[in-house]
Amino acid sequence: MLGFPKPYSDELLYSTVARAGVHDGETSPKQLLDQVFENRKIIATVDLPSHVQSLAQQYPSNSGLNTSLLIARHTLWPIYAPFLPPERIKKLRNWMAEQSQGAAHLASGIAASRVKAKTELFACRPCLAEQRLKYGECYWHRLWQVPLVRMCPKHGALSRSNIELDGEHRHAFIPVESADLFQDVLVKEQDEVFAKQCAQLLLSNCEGISFAQWSLFYKQFAVSLNYLDGSRIDHSKIHDTVVTFWGKQWLEDVRILPSRIETSWLKSLFRKHRKSFSFAEHIVAIVALSDGRLSISEAINQASSLIISAAETKNQSAQKHDVEPVAPPSPDQLQWKTLLKSYSPKAARQIYKALYARLYRNNYEWLMEIDKSFHTETTLKNHRVDWSKRDRKIARELRRVCKALTENLNAPHLSRTFLIHQLNQRATVEKNLSRLPRCAMLLTLYSESTTEYQARRLTRAYLSMRNKHREIKRWSLLREAGLSDERMTELITALLKDILSE
Ligand SMILES: [Zn+2]
Structure with missing residues (x-):
């Protein structure tokens, strides 16, 4: 045609x-x-x-x-x-x-x-x-x-x-x-929340997240927000939070009011997934339990980036075997190796400075590798890490840092990396995020997308110009916010239009 x-x-x-x-x-x-x-x-x-x-x-x-x-x-x-x-x-x-x-x-x-x-x-x-x-x-x-x-x-x-x-x-x-x-059809305020999530979902270009990824996502989600009864998922608390957030009547109107029986969709959502759940069920659970702080698109991004751990562990152990030294060890190397059986790498370095300097010059890679392996071995032997405790401790610090930052309109882009770098133990968090589910979830909740960051800049610029009684023109607002047409996301373009028409 x-x-x-x-x-x-x-x-x-x-x-x-x-x-x-x-x-x-x-x-x-x-x-x-x-x-x-x-x-x-x-x-x-x-x-x-x-x-x-x-x-x-x-x-x-x-x-x-x-x-x-x-x-x-x-x-x-x-x-x-x-x-x-x-x-x-x-x-x-x-x-x-x-x-x-x-x-x-x-x-x-x-x-x-x-x-x-x-x-x-x-x-x-x-x-x-x-x-x-x-x-x-x-x-x-x-x-x-x-x-x-x-x-x-x-x-x-x-x-x-x-x-x-x-x-x-x-x-x-x-x-x-x-x-x-x-x-017009009759609507309630919950309809607005739901429609906004659906509008976001339409922009998502993520697909084909496996049942295992969704199962893991919901497990971490429940743990990070403390929907737990001891070490088990607290289904009753989850149920109450969802029904309170959306209202019984609204959930009944849209026909997804979860029941209290064992096979209810809401309980199944927090168990091992064997079938898929509808977009509406995901939205209802995620928005209610995070109290609106985690959107459906963020949840999708997070679930899709989850790596299922069995495969991950296998990969890592396979890599470790490749770094054994190939050439026969020199006398210096043999001596260093013996020393490390009695001293930590740091102590050995302080006592046998000349030996260390020679090895540093001649066998740098070998030295780093062996120091690292002895270092980790001692850590494993002597101070077995309680990851759950560490997770809770760092999560408390992270929450404090994030709260202060999100209230500050002038804060820089709150990316995941930026947030991690505000922490005392940033290297631990960077390397072991998979062992720190609470921290991982908080990072998802608090880190900003580009759109959210641009929205904050736009709001900041607008408020500052209005307070100074400056005339607000499109170009001047953009300059104040440090934004340009090329860099603005679609949602920000729409927001800008709304601001200017007011
Ligand atoms: Zn319309």
């Missing part, structure tokens, strides 16, 4: 096809299917459509609008992909690229999930007005279609439309301009 429209930001492919029909003056849905897909049996799917490859072929190859990009940015893929194991991800993507016949819905777990897809299309009226102003036409935004989302984070309640997704409209791609919108 000639001149097939490009999708707008976050536009559903369903919507792009619908606009193609409008642009082309194509009124019969069957003819539209023929023209775009050369197939009249296509079902107009909103969330995880199939035949995406046919759509990608409508664009020139240098446009960058390939199958993967269309799936990632113009379907509800990011809502499902981070929570499915790698083998299912691959199948799902293939089905979406080609033909699916409902297989995508089975693979994604939607069919079996407590969280069902919406049965009608929804829209945000103020967003539609903005789109009309900006582009001269309107489109279906994908956030409106995310299951359980009842609010546009920017404007408020969504409106239900008369477009039902099964039944008579099965094969029709209907443009938003042809839809009738009913009254």
Whole structure:
């Protein structure tokens, strides 16, 4: 089809096809299917459509609008992909690229999930007005279609439309301009929190996190926030915190109120994962238990970077065997080795200075290696480290440091490394983070993403200019905040616009 429209930001492919029909003056849905897909049996799917490859072929190859990009940015893929194991991800993507016949819905777990897809299309009226102003036409935004989302984070309640997704409209791609919108749906303040998390999730490009990684993530998460009863997970405390945070009624409304029975989804979430959980369940648990300090995207980043320890340990011991000295030892080396059986490397160095100097000159690498191995051996023998105790101690220091820093608008970028470097035992933390789950979780909670850092700079600049009664222009605000258009993330560009319009 000639001149097939490009999708707008976050536009559903369903919507792009619908606009193609409008642009082309194509009124019969069957003819539209023929023209775009050369197939009249296509079902107009909103969330995880199939035949995406046919759509990608409508664009020139240098446009960058390939199958993967269309799936990632113009379907509800990011809502499902981070929570499915790698083998299912691959199948799902293939089905979406080609033909699916409902297989995508089975693979994604939607069919079996407590969280069902919406049965009608929804829209945000103020967003539609903005789109009309900006582009001269309107489109279906994908956030409106995310299951359980009842609010546009920017404007408020969504409106239900008369477009039902099964039944008579099965094969029709209907443009938003042809839809009738009913009254706004009723929303609560929890809906805003939930919608914001979903909006973030749509920007995530992480996928295929294994069950083992999610299991470990939740274990560390519970430990770091002290949801423990002795050394076991305190399921009852977790349950109460989640229900108090979201409210029983809201959880009932969206049909994911966890029960108290052994097989409740919330209890299973903190056990070894054997099946995937929906995005909504992850959001509800993570946001409630961290009291809003850990977002779903941060949790995803953390879970995806977890290395499953058995494999890690194997790798490390394999590496250690490679560093044995190859040449026969010199008399100096033999003497040093004997000395180390009675003295620590430091003591031996102080007593036998000349010997040490010779070895330092002639056998530097060997010397460092043997000193290190004797040093670690003594540490292991004499002072077995209580990692759990150390974790708690450093975590207390870390929490104090982070609290002071986060209250300071002028603090530099609170990256993970920066936070670690504020600690007395920074080398220990850097080298042994996997043994310090509390510290690891605190670092995730408190470290700032680039967007968060830029937001803080922007706010700081704005407040400082306002206090000095300076006129706030876009360029002057950017200069004061040390930001530029090239470096700003998408969210910051939007925030800047909001600040300037006030
Ligand atoms: Zn809106």
